[in-house]
Amino acid sequence: xxxxxxxxxxxxxxxxxxxxxxxxxxxxxxxxxxxxxxxxxxxxxxxxxxxxxxxxxxxxxxxxxxxxxxxxxxxxxxxxxxxxxxxxxxxxxxxxxxxxxxxxxxxxxxxxxxxxxxxxxxxxxxxxxxxxxxxxxxxxxxxxxxxxxxxxxxxxxxxxxxxxxxxxxxxxxxxxxxxxxxxxxxxxxxxxxxxxxxxxxxxxxxxxxxxxxxxxxxxxxxxxxxxxxxxxxxxxxxxxxxxxxxxxxxxxxxxxxxxxxxxxxxxxxxxxxxxxxxxxxxxxxxxxxxxx
Numbered sequence: 001x002x003x004x005x006x007x008x009x010x011x012x013x014x015x016x017x018x019x020x021x022x023x024x025x026x027x028x029x030x031x032x033x034x035x036x037x038x039x040x041x042x043x044x045x046x047x048x049x050x051x052x053x054x055x056x057x058x059x060x061x062x063x064x065x066x067x068x069x070x071x072x073x074x075x076x077x078x079x080x081x082x083x084x085x086x087x088x089x090x091x092x093x094x095x096x097x098x099x100x101x102x103x104x105x106x107x108x109x110x111x112x113x114x115x116x117x118x119x120x121x122x123x124x125x126x127x128x129x130x131x132x133x134x135x136x137x138x139x140x141x142x143x144x145x146x147x148x149x150x151x152x153x154x155x156x157x158x159x160x161x162x163x164x165x166x167x168x169x170x171x172x173x174x175x176x177x178x179x180x181x182x183x184x185x186x187x188x189x190x191x192x193x194x195x196x197x198x199x200x201x202x203x204x205x206x207x208x209x210x211x212x213x214x215x216x217x218x219x220x221x222x223x224x225x226x227x228x229x230x231x232x233x234x235x236x237x238x239x240x241x242x243x244x245x246x247x248x249x250x251x252x253x254x255x256x257x258x259x260x261x262x263x264x265x266x267x268x269x270x271x272x273x274x275x276x277x278x279x280x281x282x283x284x285x286x287x288x289x290x291x292x
Contacts (some may be wrong), residue, residue: 004206004273005265008247011180013138014046014263017056017168018184022253024059029066031096037103040255045106045141045260049234052138054176055111056146056168057096061085064092087151100145110142115149119171121286134175139191146171168239173244174282179274182242182262183234184253189270192217207272210235210242238272240285245276 018039026030039055046053065073065088073084097113105110114133120126137144148167165183172178193201207214215235234250239246251258251269257269 001212003073004271005267007250008180008263008271009265011051011247011263013052013176013178014146014166014180014182015054015056015172015176015178016043016182016184016259017164018058018253019061019164019186020058022184022187023057031063031099033099035256036099036254039259040100040103041107042256042259044104044109046263047141049142052176054144054146054171054173055100055135056164057100058164059096060089060092060147061150062092063095064090065089067091067095067184071220073251074146085180086150086187093147094148094151094201097145100129104143105239112137112144114144114146116146116167116171117149118286121174122283124158127150127174127283131175138176165233166240169240169246169248170282170286172246172248175242177267178246179246180260182252183237183248184256184258185234185246185250186253187231188252188268189250190214190234191216203271205267206271207238208270209275210238215239227270240282242272242274243277243280244282245274247274248272250256 014021023032023036024030043053043055043133061073062206068088068091070084073088074081093115097111114130114137116130120130126239134144136245146164146167148164169181172181187195188203190207191201192204195201195203204214204217217231238248249262249269249271251262261268
């Protein structure tokens with residue numbers, strides 16, 4: 001096990017995903033600028049080591065909701081509620097990127113925004129163009145910041161790309177051909193059961209092969225009313241990543257410094273070991289997942 005952890009030091013292309021609940025003060029819903037600044041500093045340091053790094057960030061809808069003082073997102077009809085979400089996303093995405101741009105510039109790094117929809121993945125030309133954009137940005141030394149395009153795509157809000165767990169795995173697997181995906185969450189990693197509900201749940205340090213038993217441990221639960229991704233979505237991300245030859249880690253975001261400790265091979269979080277599946281068709285998997 002330690003040998004596999006040691007090999008993480010050699011990873012060169014890394015995708016880091018952070019969820020909405022990790023970016024905000026739970027009491028107020030406002031952005032946690034100290035945590036945001038630490039995240040940016042960690043990412044810039046990873047880049048300064050000669051590695052390529054992409055950030056997949058949630059939070060646009062939540063930030064937009066806070067900006068216009070909405071307590072809840074409601075409408076008289078489902079369509080109206082969706083329009084409110086899209087409007088909040090438009091407001092919040094701009095604010096979120098403004099904060100990221102300012103912080104990255106303080107560390108002399110350039111950040112770029114990429115907004116994706118389901119069609120970016122399932123359409124061959126869109127996928128090809130997006131891959132080219134990522135490739136060129138990384139070649140320029142730019143740090144891409146990725147989010148769902150909630151403003152124009154409603155199925156991503158409903159199915160949610162699973163609070164970006166799902167989206168980050170797709171970016172890692174086919175957009176940048178990453179060798180490591182790190183999901184920063186509000187939980188330490190994978191347990192045999194939900195530790196918030198079951199005090200006897202056991203922590204799992206490493207998953208060598210993603211069997212049905214492990215997949216079934218990913219119950220759709222989350223400790224946050226801000227994000228949408230529970231452990232179930234993280235297991236889907238693990239399926240995408242490991243099948244595409246990408247190692248994946250789930251770790252707790254309460255201390256953003258966990259990023260450099262993980263990349264130094266320290267034994268934190270849950271490690272899902274990559275096992276390339278030549279028969280795994282990601283676009284088909286995405287299409288079928290959104291049909292279910």
